[in-house]
Amino acid sequence: MTKDQWGALQGELSDTIGENNYKTWIEPIDFHGMEPGGVAVFNVPTNFFGSYVSQNYGDILLAKLSLFGNEVRRLKFQVANVDNRPAQAPRPQPTAASTPAPQQADVLPGAPLDGRFTFDSFIVGKPNELAHAAARRVAEGGVVTFNPLFLYGGVGLGKTHLMHAIAWELSRSRPDLNVLYLSAEQFMYRFVQALRERRMMDFKELFRSVDVLMVDDVQFIAGKDSTQEEFFHTFNALVDQNKQIIISADRAPDEIKDLENRIRSRLQSGLVVDLHPTDYELRLGILQAKLQTYREQYPTLEIGEGILEFLAHRISTNVRVLEGALTRLFAFASLVGQPITMELTQDCLADVLRASDRKISIDEIQRRVAEHYHIRLSDLIGPKRVRNFARPRQVAMYLCKQLTARSLPEIGRRFGGRDHTTVMHGVKRIEELRSQDSQIADDVELLRRSLEA
Numbered sequence: 001m002t003k004d005q006w007g008a009l010q011g012e013l014s015d016t017i018g019e020n021n022y023k024t025w026i027e028p029i030d031f032h033g034m035e036p037g038g039v040a041v042f043n044v045p046t047n048f049f050g051s052y053v054s055q056n057y058g059d060i061l062l063a064k065l066s067l068f069g070n071e072v073r074r075l076k077f078q079v080a081n082v083d084n085r086p087a088q089a090p091r092p093q094p095t096a097a098s099t100p101a102p103q104q105a106d107v108l109p110g111a112p113l114d115g116r117f118t119f120d121s122f123i124v125g126k127p128n129e130l131a132h133a134a135a136r137r138v139a140e141g142g143v144v145t146f147n148p149l150f151l152y153g154g155v156g157l158g159k160t161h162l163m164h165a166i167a168w169e170l171s172r173s174r175p176d177l178n179v180l181y182l183s184a185e186q187f188m189y190r191f192v193q194a195l196r197e198r199r200m201m202d203f204k205e206l207f208r209s210v211d212v213l214m215v216d217d218v219q220f221i222a223g224k225d226s227t228q229e230e231f232f233h234t235f236n237a238l239v240d241q242n243k244q245i246i247i248s249a250d251r252a253p254d255e256i257k258d259l260e261n262r263i264r265s266r267l268q269s270g271l272v273v274d275l276h277p278t279d280y281e282l283r284l285g286i287l288q289a290k291l292q293t294y295r296e297q298y299p300t301l302e303i304g305e306g307i308l309e310f311l312a313h314r315i316s317t318n319v320r321v322l323e324g325a326l327t328r329l330f331a332f333a334s335l336v337g338q339p340i341t342m343e344l345t346q347d348c349l350a351d352v353l354r355a356s357d358r359k360i361s362i363d364e365i366q367r368r369v370a371e372h373y374h375i376r377l378s379d380l381i382g383p384k385r386v387r388n389f390a391r392p393r394q395v396a397m398y399l400c401k402q403l404t405a406r407s408l409p410e411i412g413r414r415f416g417g418r419d420h421t422t423v424m425h426g427v428k429r430i431e432e433l434r435s436q437d438s439q440i441a442d443d444v445e446l447l448r449r450s451l452e453a
């Protein structure tokens with residue numbers, strides 16, 4: 001590609017991404033030239049600027065550049081000489097004061113990284129300490145000791161946060177590494193696009209040239225055969241080269257349905273760590289950290305004693321909901337110009353608090369199921385395998401899986417220390433029976449309704 005071609009392309013980019021984005025992000029960058037291996041080099045005002053353009057517009061740029069043939073395979077952003085910089089480089093959004101400016105000069109286009117999701121802002125507690133320690137280890141970028149790192153846990157428990165934190169940390173400390181973060185959905189999208197455009201070689205080369213690959217929400221590729229196939233090959237090629245892979249999912253590898261066995265076993269072959277549901281201390285820690293940032297944003301706003309503790313007690317669904325509640329509370333209090341009292345909190349967050357009230361616990365499910373089948377709770381949980389106890393036990397396990405965010409191992413623990421495979425078997429059995437046995441189907445439905453009421 002030549003400078004003239006780049007000039008011609010700029011007008012088109014403005015149409016594609018909108019004039020404002022174009023003026024802010026594309027106009028200030030300068031095509032520097034080509035490097036061997038199909039690398040198009042651009043001068044950018046700052047490292048962060050390059051990273052932002054790469055993460056947000058890299059795909060579009062590559063697609064447009066491919067109009068000039070297969071010559072451009074990768075993008076490289078380098079900080080221009082001071083003389084070349086525009087007088088005022090725009091600040092990328094979103095950023096946080098503590099966001100480390102990534103130093104990477106050679107970045108592969110992936111999904112945008114959230115500037116707030118760093119290790120600094122990640123609060124560590126019992127439920128996530130192992131996942132955090134593993135993420136930290138990987139972020140050191142040293143010798144690959146476990147591959148892949150598989151992080152899993154329920155909604156909003158910090159999987160994406162940890163992955164972004166690894167990416168930020170690596171881009172700061174190991175700018176020589178090519179780090180690629182994307183969701184499994186984006187992986188599929190790119191794969192399909194490459195197929196359509198007959199650019200599979202480029203696709204393969206791109207993915208095989210990364211040093212660290214992070215794929216978020218891998219459960220998405222379950223049931224999508226050709227994407228799984230390609231993912232498997234990418235995975236193997238990188239592992240063979242001893243390149244680090246980090247995967248996240250909303251459940252453990254053996255709980256992801258419609259995943260090929262060879263992929264499942266590959267995913268299990270490294271370190272599998274579970275982000276447990278939050279406990280009170282972790283929730284309080286997260287709220288206290290958030291409060292610090294709100295104090296800066298709303299310096300005059302007062303918050304009453306015990307409010308954070310109240311929220312940490314009452315909102316135990318997930319961290320996203322917890323953060324959202326605090327955000328709403330501060331916004332509301334500042335709008336009405338009142339201090340945050342208990343009364344205002346209950347008023348402002350009535351819906352969130354009500355929703356949390358309805359949270360169903362394993363204890364409650366066990367109690368209701370035992371009542372329903374007229375058996376003792378100790379028999380429901382205990383070791384006896386007679387049918388009269390085993391079937392209700394399976395129903396209870398099934399309901400725990402459906403109605404709570406608990407993982408299979410945890411459910412197993414709460415049923416007299418049973419193994420998670422026993423729980424999985426029980427859940428499957430009830431799933432099957434529901435379509436064959438109307439009595440079971442009715443029981444399950446009745447119990448579900450009464451628990452959710």
Ligand SMILES: Nc1ncnc2c1ncn2[C@@H]1O[C@H](COP(=O)(O)OP(=O)(O)OP(=O)(O)O)[C@@H](O)[C@H]1O
Pocket residue numbers: 117121122123124128153154155156157158159160161162250286319320323
């Ligand atoms: N330990 C933590 N410390 C600080 N913030 C946290 C922590 N855990 C989660 N969060 C925050 O909670 C929100 C949700 O986290 P995140 O998006 O990482 O969840 P997730 O596990 O990827 O969920 P999903 O399955 O919905 O994608 C984010 O704003 C994140 O910063």
